[in-house]
Amino acid sequence: MRIVVDANVPAAMECFAPLGEVVRVPGREIDADTVRSADALVVRSITRVDEALVAGSRLRFVGTCTIGTDHVDPAALSARGIAFASAPGCNADAVVDYVLGSLATLAERQGFRLLERRVGIVGVGNVGGRLLEHLQALGIDCLACDPPRAEREGHEGFVDLDTLVEACDVLCLHTPLVRDGPHATHHLLDAQRIAELAPGSVVLNAGRGDCLDGQALRGRLSALGDITAVLDVWEGEPAIDAALRDLAAIATPHVAGYSLDGKLRGTHRIYQALAHRLGLPARLTFEMLAPPPPLSGLTLEAGLEVEEALRLCMRAVYDVRRDHDSLNRESRCQGVAMGFDACRASYPLRREFATLAVTLRPGAERLAGPLQAAGFRVTTAP
Numbered sequence: 001m002r003i004v005v006d007a008n009v010p011a012a013m014e015c016f017a018p019l020g021e022v023v024r025v026p027g028r029e030i031d032a033d034t035v036r037s038a039d040a041l042v043v044r045s046i047t048r049v050d051e052a053l054v055a056g057s058r059l060r061f062v063g064t065c066t067i068g069t070d071h072v073d074p075a076a077l078s079a080r081g082i083a084f085a086s087a088p089g090c091n092a093d094a095v096v097d098y099v100l101g102s103l104a105t106l107a108e109r110q111g112f113r114l115l116e117r118r119v120g121i122v123g124v125g126n127v128g129g130r131l132l133e134h135l136q137a138l139g140i141d142c143l144a145c146d147p148p149r150a151e152r153e154g155h156e157g158f159v160d161l162d163t164l165v166e167a168c169d170v171l172c173l174h175t176p177l178v179r180d181g182p183h184a185t186h187h188l189l190d191a192q193r194i195a196e197l198a199p200g201s202v203v204l205n206a207g208r209g210d211c212l213d214g215q216a217l218r219g220r221l222s223a224l225g226d227i228t229a230v231l232d233v234w235e236g237e238p239a240i241d242a243a244l245r246d247l248a249a250i251a252t253p254h255v256a257g258y259s260l261d262g263k264l265r266g267t268h269r270i271y272q273a274l275a276h277r278l279g280l281p282a283r284l285t286f287e288m289l290a291p292p293p294p295l296s297g298l299t300l301e302a303g304l305e306v307e308e309a310l311r312l313c314m315r316a317v318y319d320v321r322r323d324h325d326s327l328n329r330e331s332r333c334q335g336v337a338m339g340f341d342a343c344r345a346s347y348p349l350r351r352e353f354a355t356l357a358v359t360l361r362p363g364a365e366r367l368a369g370p371l372q373a374a375g376f377r378v379t380t381a382p
Ligand SMILES: NC(=O)C1=CN([C@@H]2O[C@H](COP(=O)(O)OP(=O)(O)OC[C@H]3O[C@@H](n4cnc5c(N)ncnc54)[C@H](O)[C@@H]3O)[C@@H](O)[C@H]2O)C=CC1
Pocket: 067, 068, 069, 088, 089, 091, 092, 095, 122, 123, 124, 125, 126, 127, 128, 129, 145, 146, 147, 148, 149, 174, 175, 176, 177, 178, 183, 184, 185, 188, 206, 207, 208, 232, 233, 254, 255, 256, 257, 258
């Protein structure tokens, strides 16, 4: 059993070596030659898995350690009897941390109160659904847009995209890339909707780059500069639009989901799926793979204001400004595309908010609700 695994998959040896011979290859270099003699292929989102890749192979299994599956052509796999698995929800909490951290950073920079904004979420699945829960628990007014869910579950609780664009201060895009059909998402946020965003709005895309018309957004940012963009995903990755990157208040190299926890969960799901396919036991648990966090606890004294406390705890675990700075630095040093990939390949250790236990000293108890809502574990000290 020869298993080709993307070099950016953590814990690949621990998980896949017990199942076969592991060959690690950078994701963008995995081609038909690489997979010709492979029985199983484990990728992340940057390897296009289509007929051209699998045609001359003896592959029996393909797994992607990611939520998104738009890089995989399922018909090409099923036509050849190749089993396929993905990892739904694996890094959804990391993306939520990214969104909360980005919005808290903008609130500080621009001097608004996050808790007083109205947030619109487009795509209310694992990521958008969890984000909605966190924001509502924080007391933030939210609108949700998810036509496929509205069709299945009824329209109550959902609005259409145009209503959301009109009514929200912050628009968070968490849709998959769907190219065809009644709910296609390619350029879902198109030039017209971008033109309709109210001055002062924030638009955040952590779904897929192609869900937003980047040229139209660049046009509005450069001509008027009256809205704010937070972009983690881009059209044409890794050769992204450098002018758009420079205009975005927060620009990151498709790393919203890059917590160690999220990546390990992705690897572990595909390990379980492959072991199952091979009829072998999957003895490794997720807990065996995840090391203790470098910072496990923090104590807050009385006197902190709620948003100040939230920012402090968020940044102790993950500071989104680090990823923005690193994209800008690496792009200057290595060029746009190589800089983009360099940040991702050498991504520093990042854990999720849920790994931090916050202890509240007497007088700080009122912070418990908001901190729990943001995902931290909270206890009060006598
Ligand atoms: N930036 C990053 O690092 C990451 C990005 N992603 C992206 O985020 C996407 C969403 O992730 P999940 O929430 O876990 O997926 P999911 O499949 O759980 O949810 C997606 C939701 O989008 C909805 N949707 C589909 N078409 C829509 C449309 N036209 N308008 C509004 N909503 C629509 C679906 O009904 C579904 O509820 C993934 O497909 C992936 O592309 C996921 C993880 C990390």
